[in-house]
Structures are given as C-alpha cells and as structure tokens.
Amino acid sequence: MPAPPPPSAAVPRRRWQSRLSPTLVRDRCYTRSFHSAGLRPAAVPLPDGAVVHLWLPPTAATGANPLHPVLLLHGFGATATWQWAPFLRPLLAAGLAPYVPDLIFFGASASPAADRSPAYQAACIAAAMTALPSAPQRYAVVGVSYGGFVAYHLAHAFPEAVERLVLIAAGVCLEEADLAAGLFAVEDIAEAASLLLPQRPEDLRRLVGLTFCRPPRFMPSCFIRDYIRVMCTENVKEKTELLYVLINGRKLSDLPKISQQTLIIWGEQDRVFPLELGLRLKRHLGDTSELIVVKDAGHAINREKPAELCRLIKNYIVDPSVKYRDDRKGSWKNAIKRFVGSSLRKVDSSRPLL
Template identity: 35%
Template structure:
C-alpha cells in the first residue's frame, strides 16, 4: 500500500489541481521573453472565461513548488473576483532561463516582461515569502504598473543574520538545508519548520514523490538564486520604499520570518501599509488559515484599506 501511495499521490494531486484551475477559468500558457532566452509558464484567463470587468491579479509563489501548488487554496475563490495570472518563477515549475542573472530583481523584471507580452497594463500583485520579495521589487521598479500589493510572510527587510536563530534551533549551518533539501529527512524538517503542525513523523515514503517532483529539479540554479539575492546580502543597499497601498499578512508563529520583520516592514512602508496577523499559523497562512487569509486579501484587493 505504501509503495502504491508513494508512486501516485503527487501525480493524482497535480491532476486534481489542473482540473481545479481549469474549472476556475484558467489555462496554461508558455510566455517567451528576452528573444526566447527565457520561458515563463503562467496560468492565464482562458478566452472563454475572460471578463474585462474583473481586475487583474498576479500571484507569485514562494521558494518551493510552483504556481499551481503555491496558490491551490486561493485560485478557486479569487477567480470569482479577479482575472488571475499565476506564473512559475524562473527555475521553478516549467519556467527556465538561459540568463546568468539570479537576483529577485531579475525575477521581477522577467514577470514585468511577461505582463508586457500578455498586454497587461496595470495589475494587483500578491506574493508570499520569496515571492513577496519579488512582488515588492515589482512595486518599486514599476510603480506605474502595480496598483495594490499584498506581501505575505516575506522577509523583505531581512539581514544576513535573520536566519541565525532558526539555524541554531534546527542545528543547521545554512538555510539551503530546508529551502533546497537534498534528502527526504531535510524535506520533512523544512515542512515542519514552515507550519505549526508537528510533521516530525510524517512518512518518508510519502515525501519521496514530492521530493522527486518539486525539490530535486534545478537544484544548482536554485542554489544560485539564494546566493544571488540582493535582499539579505552583505553590504546590500537599503531596501527602497514603495508608494502602493500594501497589505502585510503574517502568521503569528512564523519560525522562518519572525513577526518583528512584519512590524519593520509596516513601519518601512508607512501609512500606506496595513498589517494583519493570523493566530496559530506559521509561515504558510494561505494554507493553514486559508479562509481567513482569503477573506482579508480579497477585501483589501477589492476595496483597499484606507
């Protein structure tokens, strides 16, 4: 039984999510930019479901999995209100680039070029964790294109020592251990760190197909992405301020990015920022508290907060 489940459950889940996205009126599209040097896979509104009355919304996933897994709990509900665009970041899912660039600014520039190709002028953006850093960079670099910003569990103001406490707690030398795991045990540890649930005994045979499908791909390039991040790098320039109204969503028990980073980000942005915490949630409130998360995000993106 264990072998059967380990072979099939990830494939089954992916088929289910594809049906869910399709039912929500989305279809997959490969968008070529940089003269074909970069390919971005993105779920976009199908022609049959396109509704110009719905404001466009870009959803940017975090540093694992891809767009379809990252936002599986949001797309069915959000699609009722918005025209959704759900890309895979470069070197995740089915997005890839021949470029040697690796910073979060590069990711932001690629997504802007994707919007150019899709002929999207202005758009709301929501990003979680690493995706929130990319979303923040888009808001700063392209203010004429980004209307509202939702930043979830994202260490935009992290420093080179931000992860020291967590690394000491889990007895690891580098954050790569949980972001780019090389063993099933490391995957399980990363899953445990991200959530308030105790996953220390989660069966490794169930983790194996997850590792093979999502974690083991483009490992060299993802390592380079971590090394190429400007945010948190030694001697990095100050994170610029942005002008967009911003909703900051954060789990109260986030072990990866503590709540002090949420408070600092709110203060950094100023009067245009609103901070909402989710009780008994860790680094992934969009999964752990999906109902409350969706309600807060939709209310803000439809009506603002001021």
C-alpha cells in the same frame, strides 16, 4: 551488459510509476483544478531567451477587461498550481481575474541568463504580462514568501503597472547579519539551502516542522521520498544560486521604499520568517502599509488558514477605499507590544528558519 529495454517497454513502466506516485497524482489534481476553474496555460518567450509559463484568467480568453486583475506569485518551495489551486474559485467568485505564473526555474519557467536576483525575476514577470495579447495595464500583486521579494521589486521597478500589493510572510527586510545574530535556525546560507531545497527525508521533516504551526504528526518516509523525487530535484543548482543572491550582503538600508498601498500578512507563530521581519517592514513602509497578524498560523499560512487568507486578499483588492478591515486580528502596534522585552534570539529547533 544487458541491452536497455525497448521504448515500448520503458513507456508503460514510467506510466505505472506515475500512477504509484502520490505526489504526481496531487500535481495532476492541482492542474485539473486550474483547468476546471477556467484558467488556461500559456508560455511567453522573452527576448533574452527566458520563457515564462503562466495561467491566464477566463477573461483573458475573451478579451474582456477584468474588473480586478491580480498577479499571484508563489513561494520558494512551490509552483503556481501547488500554491494557488485552493484560492482560484473564491477569488474568481469575488470578481478577481488571477494571472498565475511560475517564477523562473520553477515549474515550466526557465532562462539561460546568469542573473539570479529577484529583480530579474520581477523583470521577467513584468515583460511576460506586457507581452500578453489582452494584458491589463494595471494590476494588484500578491506574493507569498519568496514571491513577496519578487512582488516588492515589481512594485518598485514598475509602479505604473502595480496598483497595490499584498505581501504574505515575505521577509524582504531581512539582513545577512541576522543569520550570525541568531534570528534564524540556520547560521549561514548553505545551511538554509539544505533545508529549503531538501534532498533527504530528515531535512524535509525538519522543514515541515518549522513551517507549520501544527505540523502533521504522520509523515511516512515513502511519501516524503516521493515528494522529494518529484518536487525537489529539478534546478537545484539554480535555486541554490537564487538563495545566495537573495541573502548574500543584504542590508535593510539598501531596500528602497515603494509608494503603493501594501497589506502585510504574517502568521503569529512564523518560524521561517519571524514576525520581527513583518514589524520591520511595517516600520520601513510607514503609513502606506497595514500589518495583519494571524493567530495560530506559522509560515505556511496559506495551508493553515486558507479561507482567512483568501478573505483578506479579496477584501483588500476589491474594496481599496477601506483601510483596515480585520478588527478581529491584532494590529501591528499590538504585535509590537507582544515583542517588548522579548529576546529575538531563539535556541535549537524553536529558532525560526530563514
């Protein structure tokens, strides 16, 4: 057998491959945008051996007390930088101080613990925030999709810390029985994992097609394979376990109510977590919540409507005295009317994905 190349030859090869990877180039761009916005990275070790990586706002470096601290939690298919890079400068300009962590088993955050529940994720994030030298005592929390599950548990378990909540396309009201009932495009958790953790180009194409209201028409296979290699091959076992714990045996009757004022934002054409789940959540929380339905948007609302989403987040956190602030969008009552008489069961590729 030929001898392996010496380290001096291997390192330039890896650097050359890195230069050829559009996904790694974009990843570096997102990281640079965090630095250029004034955020700085930190790694917070926890007593159980977990490490939470998060980005701190500029005010944290000076020890100043931020006017509007906000914790931003990413979704299942993203990391802190990929999810939130386009939002940093507008949020900072509005007076918000963003704390942006990687959830456990995403990005640079990890844990030796066996717990895969969103409650454990919430406990880790809360502990990391408390351990910061200039930690805010109270903060708003914004969670996208899976990050919304974690945000909900944060609000329930740590009401003294969470001031108010923004949940974006977060299907916290789903039940495992919904899979068998045909509410989603998948029939079981294993099929959901194969799409949400794509390892083949055809799986990623299907996921993108279901995630966007208007999916991109041109998706070269070389770019798809590069994205899968960089973004979808780490911690696959642990992330699959996160999905199983999230869905297995889940019942709406077990979901506690939270007391914080909550803004629920949903894409009208969401086929990952259909709007029915947003209506459920509004009914579950009652008068402490508002539901805003954004037209011409799917589950990837942060990609399809970033300016609109950013405006909603800023308004809700900066001016808590205003209850309903977006009269151009349909209220939850109007959304219910649109669903009256329609079947929740969809077919084939038009069915929403979990």
